[in-house]
Amino acid sequence: MDVGIVVFPGSNCDADTYHVVRDVLGHRAQYVWHEERTLDGLDAVILPGGFAHGDYLRAGAIAATSPVVRALRAYAAGGGVTLGICNGFQVLLEAGLLPGAMRPNACGEFRCECVHIRVERTDTPFTCALAAGEVLRLPIAHAEGNYYADPPTHRALLAGRQVAFRYCDASGATGPGANPNGSHDAIAGVASPTGAVVGLMPHPERASEGLLGGEDGRRIFDSLDRWVAARPPAAPAARAGLEVR
Amino acid sequence: MAVEQTARRSETRAEAGLFTAEVGEIRRRLGREPNRVELAMFGVMWSEHCAYKHSKAALRRLPVAGRGVLQGPGENAGAVSVGDGWAAVFKMESHNHPSAVAPFHGAATGVGGIIRDILAMGARPIALLDSLRFGPPDDARVAPIIHGVVSGISAYGNSIGVPTVGGETVFAPCYRTNPLVNVACLGLARSDRLATSRAAGPGNPVVYLGARTGRDGIHGASFASAELAGDPRDRSAVQMGDPFTGKLLIEASLEALATGAVIAIQDMGAAGLTCAASEMSARGGLGMEIDLSRVPRREDGMTAEEVLLSESQERMLLIVQAGREDEVLRIGRRWGLEAVVIGRVIVPPRLAIREGGTPVAALDPRSLVDAPVYAPAAEEPAYLAEVRRVDPATFPPAPPRAALLALLAAPNIADKRWVYRRYDHMVQTNTVVLPGADAAVLRLKEAFPRGLALSADGNGRYCYLDPQAGGMLAVIEAAQNLACVGATPAAVTDCLNFASPERPEVFWTFREAIEGIAQACEALALPVVGGNVSFYNEAEGAIFPTPVIAMLGVLADVRCHATPGWKKDNDLVVLLGGGIPRLDGSEYLATVHGITAGLLRRPDLAGAVRLIECAREAVAQRLVSSAHDCADGGIAVALAECCIAGGRGARIAFALGRGERTDRVLFGEGAGRIVVSLSPEGLPALRRLAQRLAVPVQVLGAVGGRRLVIGPDDGPPDPWIDLGVDDLAAAAQGRVPAPPSHGAPR
Numbered sequence: 001m002d003v004g005i006v007v008f009p010g011s012n013c014d015a016d017t018y019h020v021v022r023d024v025l026g027h028r029a030q031y032v033w034h035e036e037r038t039l040d041g042l043d044a045v046i047l048p049g050g051f052a053h054g055d056y057l058r059a060g061a062i063a064a065t066s067p068v069v070r071a072l073r074a075y076a077a078g079g080g081v082t083l084g085i086c087n088g089f090q091v092l093l094e095a096g097l098l099p100g101a102m103r104p105n106a107c108g109e110f111r112c113e114c115v116h117i118r119v120e121r122t123d124t125p126f127t128c129a130l131a132a133g134e135v136l137r138l139p140i141a142h143a144e145g146n147y148y149a150d151p152p153t154h155r156a157l158l159a160g161r162q163v164a165f166r167y168c169d170a171s172g173a174t175g176p177g178a179n180p181n182g183s184h185d186a187i188a189g190v191a192s193p194t195g196a197v198v199g200l201m202p203h204p205e206r207a208s209e210g211l212l213g214g215e216d217g218r219r220i221f222d223s224l225d226r227w228v229a230a231r232p233p234a235a236p237a238a239r240a241g242l243e244v245r
Numbered sequence: 246m247a248v249e250q251t252a253r254r255s256e257t258r259a260e261a262g263l264f265t266a267e268v269g270e271i272r273r274r275l276g277r278e279p280n281r282v283e284l285a286m287f288g289v290m291w292s293e294h295c296a297y298k299h300s301k302a303a304l305r306r307l308p309v310a311g312r313g314v315l316q317g318p319g320e321n322a323g324a325v326s327v328g329d330g331w332a333a334v335f336k337m338e339s340h341n342h343p344s345a346v347a348p349f350h351g352a353a354t355g356v357g358g359i360i361r362d363i364l365a366m367g368a369r370p371i372a373l374l375d376s377l378r379f380g381p382p383d384d385a386r387v388a389p390i391i392h393g394v395v396s397g398i399s400a401y402g403n404s405i406g407v408p409t410v411g412g413e414t415v416f417a418p419c420y421r422t423n424p425l426v427n428v429a430c431l432g433l434a435r436s437d438r439l440a441t442s443r444a445a446g447p448g449n450p451v452v453y454l455g456a457r458t459g460r461d462g463i464h465g466a467s468f469a470s471a472e473l474a475g476d477p478r479d480r481s482a483v484q485m486g487d488p489f490t491g492k493l494l495i496e497a498s499l500e501a502l503a504t505g506a507v508i509a510i511q512d513m514g515a516a517g518l519t520c521a522a523s524e525m526s527a528r529g530g531l532g533m534e535i536d537l538s539r540v541p542r543r544e545d546g547m548t549a550e551e552v553l554l555s556e557s558q559e560r561m562l563l564i565v566q567a568g569r570e571d572e573v574l575r576i577g578r579r580w581g582l583e584a585v586v587i588g589r590v591i592v593p594p595r596l597a598i599r600e601g602g603t604p605v606a607a608l609d610p611r612s613l614v615d616a617p618v619y620a621p622a623a624e625e626p627a628y629l630a631e632v633r634r635v636d637p638a639t640f641p642p643a644p645p646r647a648a649l650l651a652l653l654a655a656p657n658i659a660d661k662r663w664v665y666r667r668y669d670h671m672v673q674t675n676t677v678v679l680p681g682a683d684a685a686v687l688r689l690k691e692a693f694p695r696g697l698a699l700s701a702d703g704n705g706r707y708c709y710l711d712p713q714a715g716g717m718l719a720v721i722e723a724a725q726n727l728a729c730v731g732a733t734p735a736a737v738t739d740c741l742n743f744a745s746p747e748r749p750e751v752f753w754t755f756r757e758a759i760e761g762i763a764q765a766c767e768a769l770a771l772p773v774v775g776g777n778v779s780f781y782n783e784a785e786g787a788i789f790p791t792p793v794i795a796m797l798g799v800l801a802d803v804r805c806h807a808t809p810g811w812k813k814d815n816d817l818v819v820l821l822g823g824g825i826p827r828l829d830g831s832e833y834l835a836t837v838h839g840i841t842a843g844l845l846r847r848p849d850l851a852g853a854v855r856l857i858e859c860a861r862e863a864v865a866q867r868l869v870s871s872a873h874d875c876a877d878g879g880i881a882v883a884l885a886e887c888c889i890a891g892g893r894g895a896r897i898a899f900a901l902g903r904g905e906r907t908d909r910v911l912f913g914e915g916a917g918r919i920v921v922s923l924s925p926e927g928l929p930a931l932r933r934l935a936q937r938l939a940v941p942v943q944v945l946g947a948v949g950g951r952r953l954v955i956g957p958d959d960g961p962p963d964p965w966i967d968l969g970v971d972d973l974a975a976a977a978q979g980r981v982p983a984p985p986s987h988g989a990p991r
Contacts, residue, residue: 050406111667112668113666141403203671206671
């Protein structure tokens with residue numbers, strides 16, 4: 001499997017994601033610089049965490065206008081499989097590739113801690129190895145993860161089964177005590193209508209090795225592996241001009 | 246070296262923050278009158294902050310050599326070999342004065358500055374640690390400072406992608422108007438690729454890389470070298486941080502270094518371009534020609550002096566191999582940074598600064614770097630006799646249960662989650678032991694299964710009562726913390742925070758603390774590979790002498806580590822080490838009786854070395870399932886913390902001598918003791934190890950249940966302490982200081 005990991009100048013989880021994809025899971029991984037104009041030939045694209053362009057204004061707002069995000073629109077329109085993690089999720093929202101928006105955390109502060117999320121949809125490339133209702137323990141690290149969807153958007157999300165993950169407690173119950181950032185309807189992750197594009201605030205790449213305290217995040221990457229393996233092989237497309245860091 | 250003399254308090258500060266005699270010395274060295282710009286350059290370079298003129302002689306007492314030392318003091322940071330061809334680069338620095346005036350930006354730029362020192366060694370920054378001191382958290386004047394400092398560290402560290410993996414947060418009234426913000430950074434580099442700041446190769450271009458130069462931070466080095474007096478103009482001496490540019494600078498610098506075209510590199514930090522150009526030249530025994538008109542500027546109309554002294558953040562100065570400058574400039578521009586050739590290396594040891602065609606300054610870089618060194622007067626402070634006369638035995642013992650709950654709730658002991666949950670402590674995915682344990686543990690992806698551990702420790706209370714014992718105890722505490730996670734202590738960097746060295750009674754405490762640190766480091770065979778001194782922390786009253794020790798440890802196999810929490814019911818609870826605890830200078834005395842007094846005993850260094858080896862070996866060999874150092878609050882607090890972290894209770898019994906006070910047994914400190922837990926079958930192996938190292942072993946009880954029960958081993962059935970683990974956790978929860986009512990100070 002060939003996975004492209006997008007690098008904005010202020011990405012800071014790009015190397016962590018690369019490490020998991022290549023060294024932990026044994027797939028081919030390559031960095032994709034934000035000025036790239038094509039994503040053809042990749043089995044999946046991951047937008048990693050970080051502060052894409054410093055994010056002094058609205059997280060992901062500048063990144064959403066970058067050449068690679070234009071390429072991502074074409075890639076996703078063709079059914080390309082895409083995962084946005086944390087800042088990557090924020091970029092997908094700003095780019096309109098997923099519905100809704102992020103506000104600053106309700107507590108007004110950055111939060112780095114482990115949370116639980118409940119799997120709400122299992123027919124996506126990033127959840128197909130998981131069971132509905134299953135609870136994962138993953139770290140979060142963000143200041144703007146307070147997901148919001150206005151009532152029509154929220155109704156459409158529910159109707160289209162687009163909520164991928166919800167914050168919950170260890171038993172799987174949602175509630176204010178188990179919502180780390182004040183997200184509307186405890187939404188921690190969202191999928192596109194087809195499920196090919198998924199974004200979530202928690203960091204699966206930080207919970208993919210037992211040595212770091214948990215392997216629940218690995219299940220999300222395992223899902224991708226299963227999904228790609230089950231898919232009919234596409235013609236290998238030449239990838240020209242990839243800038244590798 | 247330069248003139249030896251004693252600075253006297255009566256001596257007046259003349260121009261540019263210099264002493265009158267220093268201006269005379271400058272005239273003598275130049276053989277002429279310095280012009281205004283030159284005098285300003287001397288002013289910053291001869292500031293205490295840059296020149297260490299009051300501390301340099303005393304610092305020579307510290308051991309700097311040792312096995313594995315690749316770089317000792319004298320470069321941007323120290324470096325030690327950690328095996329497999331890898332070097333750990335680390336350093337700690339203070340940003341106390343800026344954080345007092347502008348807490349958010351002061352702390353943020355403290356993070357940025359130390360990161361660039363690590364970068365200047367050619368290392369990728371992989372972890373941050375911060376050691377913070379504040380006044381009482383419920384003080385209206387203190388709460389905004391706490392909030393600003395923590396927000397500043399959070400904003401900068403999180404964005405730049407370097408995890409803040411540990412540190413300490415301590416409160417005492419003396420830090421009310423003198424907050425201490427000490428930040429340590431750890432980096433990783435190939436041993437054979439360490440960078441230098443030594444200029445070389447006449448004709449090689451001098452390259453400016455990073456953000457533009459603005460009017461911020463001008464005279465920052467000088468302002469940090471005097472007592473704060475509440476002057477609102479001080480704010481302009483504080484720099485503004487831009488973590489995004491800082492992140493770009495990390496990537497661009499490492500990429501530039503990887504080309505092999507970079508001969509030398511240094512951060513433009515304190516004293517800005519002046520310091521970088523003069524230090525790089527002096528280290529190489531060469532000179533530089535610099536044209537200020539080529540320096541990228543943030544605003545028009547800046548004077549030559551402003552450009553030379555600006556401490557604008559996120560800037561590096563590079564010497565690049567002639568003919569390969571375009572490679573480096575291209576990398577800088579690709580990362581969206583300013584990258585310009587501003588001068589070249591020349592043979593004569595001369596810093597020739599011009600602005601276009603106009604000469605601005607012409608100085609020997611060595612004269613800027615070799616500031617006068619003073620031998621300040623030292624005199625034992627009068628207060629010592631008084632505080633040491635206080636005998637804790639004259640205070641009535643507090644009821645143990647209430648005292649334990651009060652200690653757990655004390656700001657110094659309570660859970661610091663409210664601080665570290667605001668820091669990204671996991672980015673780079675190396676953090677194996679998270680904040681809240683004795684020390685942070687990082688795996689090295691590049692050299693698996695090796696790992697590194699870091700701890701920062703200091704106890705101002707101890708140093709106030711006996712700076713020499715306090716210095717020793719800071720080193721021992723850091724080493725014990727490393728041993729508890731299974732790491733072998735490898736090297737030290739320090740941050741020495743004191744009041745004015747021009748006062749003999751302060752300087753005496755400085756010298757004593759260094760003596761204590763030196764003796765403990767010698768006992769542990771630990772080199773001090775770098776450090777920082779911050780004097781003049783005495784706005785509205787002096788701080789406790791506060792040396793902070795940041796210690797690096799190495800784990801041969803990072804999988805063999807331990808954490809404080811109990812792991813399994815029926816595990817035995819065992820105490821390693823057998824010193825006699827004392828209430829003198831303890832947190833118990835401060836919290837329960839409201840006094841910092843007593844007579845500290847000098848620690849048994851040989852015994853400490855054996856205990857540290859024993860605990861480390863026990864963890865590394867997986868003989869124990871948990872390990873935790875007994876520090877503030879004594880063994881009762883340590884046991885409670887093991888219960889809280891493990892979510893399990895324990896039944897503990899102590900042998901109590903005739904006439905012995907329970908408060909001394911439960912809450913006494915300073916004895917060198919480590920609590921471990923292990924399966925009963927493992928006890929013989931632990932005993933054998935301890936016997937070989939002559940470390941006392943005492944079985945205290947067993948893990949189990951949901952309550953912590955502590956009593957005498959032959960005593961009546963009603964124990965001293967019987968508390969639910971949930972009650973302990975609730976007491977220790979830690980209160981977030983009230984945030985300021987309208988916005989954080991930024």
